[in-house]
Amino acid sequence: MYETVLLDQADGVATVTLNRPDVLNSFNATLHRELEDALKRAERDAAVRAVVVTGAGRAFCAGQDLKAHLDETEGRSRTIAHVLREQYNPLILRLRNLEKPVLAAVNGVAAGAGVSLAMACDLRLASDKASFIQAFVGVGLIPDAGATWFLPRHVGLGKAFELAFLGDRISAGEALALGLVNRVVPADEFEAATRELAGRLARQPTRALGLMKRAFNRALRTDLAAALDYEAFLQGVAGATEDHAEGVAAFLQKRPPQFKGR
Numbered sequence: 001m002y003e004t005v006l007l008d009q010a011d012g013v014a015t016v017t018l019n020r021p022d023v024l025n026s027f028n029a030t031l032h033r034e035l036e037d038a039l040k041r042a043e044r045d046a047a048v049r050a051v052v053v054t055g056a057g058r059a060f061c062a063g064q065d066l067k068a069h070l071d072e073t074e075g076r077s078r079t080i081a082h083v084l085r086e087q088y089n090p091l092i093l094r095l096r097n098l099e100k101p102v103l104a105a106v107n108g109v110a111a112g113a114g115v116s117l118a119m120a121c122d123l124r125l126a127s128d129k130a131s132f133i134q135a136f137v138g139v140g141l142i143p144d145a146g147a148t149w150f151l152p153r154h155v156g157l158g159k160a161f162e163l164a165f166l167g168d169r170i171s172a173g174e175a176l177a178l179g180l181v182n183r184v185v186p187a188d189e190f191e192a193a194t195r196e197l198a199g200r201l202a203r204q205p206t207r208a209l210g211l212m213k214r215a216f217n218r219a220l221r222t223d224l225a226a227a228l229d230y231e232a233f234l235q236g237v238a239g240a241t242e243d244h245a246e247g248v249a250a251f252l253q254k255r256p257p258q259f260k261g262r
């Protein structure tokens with residue numbers, strides 16, 4: 001269906017694989033277009049209740065394709081801003097606003113906007129072969145694709161400065177200690193662990209998870225009173241779902257709930 005993305009769907013999970021392994025799944029315009037389209041499909045398909053973003057081969061994503069960039073654009077300093085506005089920023093916002101759980105399965109190295117992509121997902125599961133680099137400084141750029149927003153929130157301001165200023169490669173274990181990833185698993189268990197976690201997410205009450213995402217997104221930019229008010233509003237929506245009724249019935253009947261995602 002696509003040239004640079006694989007889209008697979010099973011058991012309520014859509015897996016979107018960046019598929020440019022020869023260039024460590026770095027972004028060109030085609031990958032941007034196809035990734036957007038794949039995410040849009042996953043968002044609209046009611047049978048999809050969790051989304052996994054991962055990379056083919058040994059890398060997760062090495063950020064912007066530094067070779068393709070020169071071929072695809074003219075007038076470089078002007079077009080970097082253009083590429084960010086036209087390609088990266090909509091992608092990051094799509095991920096943050098997608099009202100289904102999105103898991104980054106970080107199979108290998110993530111660099112530059114590749115780290116931003118992982119940070120824009122809701123959860124990050126890393127292989128112990130994964131590593132993370134704020135590679136921007138190495139090419140004289142600033143962290144982008146949301147990195148200035150996500151990174152200090154995940155690791156704190158002091159560590160964000162260190163990672164951004166020095167551009168050092170950190171291991172999956174260090175990323176876990178910093179709170180940049182949720183879990184690290186051995187490489188030979190990574191696919192099974194990804195399937196297991198994504199499957200669990202897909203069996204949760206999907207509407208409630210989507211509303212939680214909306215609430216967290218909003219709470220990051222409001223005060224407590226506004227967050228409380230918005231929680232009350234969204235809880236009214238969650239409370240009217242079939243999954244809420246099922247959760248309460250299952251509790252009272254002392255059985256596991258069977259959520260349907262509606």
Ligand code: T3D
Nearest residue numbers: 022023024026062063064065066067080083111112113135
């Ligand atoms: O439009 C804009 O510019 C704005 C957006 C900017 C967002 C950004 O992401 S800026 C940051 C761009 N990314 C980088 O600077 C990372 C560049 N890559 C690396 O530093 C290293 O490749 C890694 C640390 C990620 C991995 O190192 P290693 O030693 O495991 O692999 P390698 O040998 O460097 O790379 C393997 C191949 O992938 C190699 O090709 P070759 O020599 O086998 O033909 C290499 O050139 C290619 N590759 C890796 N990263 C990129 C890439 N090709 C194009 N673009 C890349 N980003």
